[in-house]
Amino acid sequence: MKQWLDERLQFSDILESMFEHPVPKPSNFLDYLGFASFFVFINQAITGILLAMVYVPSASEAYNSIKLLQSSIIGGYVRSLHSWGANFMVVVVFLHLLRVFYEGAYKKPRELTWILGGILFIGTLGLAFTGYLLPWDQEGYWATTVGTTMASYVPLMGDFLVRLMRNGTEVTGTTLTRFYSIHMLILPIIVLIAFMPHFFFVLRQGMSAGDRLMEAKQRGEDIEKQSIPFWPNVAFRMIIFVLVIALGLWIMAAIYPKGLGNPADALNKDNYVPAPAWYFFGVYQLLKYFPPSLDVVGIVVLPLVFFVIIFGLPWIDRNPAREPRKRPIALSIASVIVLGLVFLTYQGIRSVPKPLPKTGVIDHPSYKKDIDPIFQSRCVGCHGNSGGYTVDTYANLTKKNIIPGNPDGSNLISRINGKVPPQMPMGLEPLTKDQVQTIKNWIKDGAPQN
Structure with a gap:
């Protein structure tokens, strides 16, 4: 055989x-x-x-x-x-x-x-x-x-x-x-x-x-x-x-x-x-x-x-x-x-991002207390320091993505709302209305670094 x-x-x-x-x-x-x-x-x-x-x-x-x-x-x-x-x-x-x-x-x-x-x-x-x-x-x-x-x-x-x-x-x-x-x-x-x-x-x-x-x-x-x-x-x-x-x-x-x-x-x-x-x-x-x-x-x-x-x-x-x-x-x-x-x-x-804190709308938010935790949870994971989404790189954030006093004209809000694709944060659940409004209120106040 x-x-x-x-x-x-x-x-x-x-x-x-x-x-x-x-x-x-x-x-x-x-x-x-x-x-x-x-x-x-x-x-x-x-x-x-x-x-x-x-x-x-x-x-x-x-x-x-x-x-x-x-x-x-x-x-x-x-x-x-x-x-x-x-x-x-x-x-x-x-x-x-x-x-x-x-x-x-x-x-x-x-x-x-x-x-x-x-x-x-x-x-x-x-x-x-x-x-x-x-x-x-x-x-x-x-x-x-x-x-x-x-x-x-x-x-x-x-x-x-x-x-x-x-x-x-x-x-x-x-x-x-x-x-x-x-x-x-x-x-x-x-x-x-x-x-x-x-x-x-x-x-x-x-x-x-x-x-x-x-x-x-x-x-x-x-x-x-x-x-x-x-x-x-x-x-x-x-x-x-x-x-x-x-x-x-x-x-x-x-x-x-x-x-x-x-x-x-x-x-x-x-x-x-x-x-x-x-x-x-x-x-x-x-x-x-x-x-x-x-x-x-x-x-x-x-x-x-x-x-x-x-x-x-x-x-x-x-x-x-x-x-x-x-x-x-x-x-x-x-x-x-x-x-x-x-x-x-x-x-x-x-550097996996931390869980997003749940808050209501804050009329006059503090950057370090109210805004930065949102960025740390949803933005730093992809953009990191080079994207300007940290306390230490506040100047880059405002220069590239924010027009103080004008939330709707700011690139950051356009990205979050999906008017400028792809919608941010990429691949994650969209920010809540309260969180978006809090960010808008911060920009409306002149985007202070407080």
Whole structure:
């Protein structure tokens, strides 16, 4: 039977390309991140199928179906595995992308392998983002509201993209159904379509580390002393590495189980503080360094440039060398980008706005006591100091957005009322009439810094 199948499917060639090839010494554990990514994806697929057996994708039943699942120890653990697996997958795929870049494995003849890897990275982010809404709790609902609102900044197509993502103008039950379809059908198909040729190219071309052995062999050198066999030496280390990743995932899911907050509430009666998913906190924080007129640069232009570089990198980088020491410029630029992204993400997580205080109309409000708390709760989260929405930058606030004594002519009021789109605060519940009137009264009094 084995010979019969081999004559028709050539299994021996496939097995030889997978197992019977030498690997340069020393073998680095970071070279196995691709295999670890595949393992985490399998974890997501299995746990996702198990969750789908219980989950009901409708606004009226989604939350209750997850709550019922949480009532079971096994069900709660499966959900925690899926939730933590999504975070692991984003991190591991990103690290794998960095590792491939560091090794110069995007260069000829592996351009297509790199591009498919970029598609897999975007697909991973898409899976994590669309899955965030499915529990239909406050966290997922408002993270999706903030995330989809960012699309409104795309010139000419912003409103269309928001309606396309939400299946309407607001995040509703139809949005949930659309996200569920994308999460369970469209994105997994895209990931699988990209993964199959990606895996095939890796088998046919081998890992970039093996190129050094081929070059040495062509020079007539004895490569046995410079290499170790993939099977069983490297394969065993790869399995150990994946088991470590798996153990970390299983422990995190057990120690820090995924909770379930209050049900999604479009009116936000419990005053939940909206924030995007953590992997968008970098963009969220970046907005704070741009004035409102340049928000489009932070939300649209820079991410677009990033993805253009990712997919065009094999042709942008004309340096033929693959060794890291021969690519100081490329590695320096990448280091700055990665460190900047990590810093922005960390700062964004730390600066989630505080809950909005509830007050009535104040006829003659104090800036520090009555106005600044509103800005701290609703404006600083996106605009930060550069936007002028703090006590310390009062001068910037009045200069850019306020005409003392003229509330209706002030840009701040036009933004809050939505006369100048997009309506602020972006992605959050609009300010109450009492809060807007309090701000108007403050401007009418001459916008004093008291």
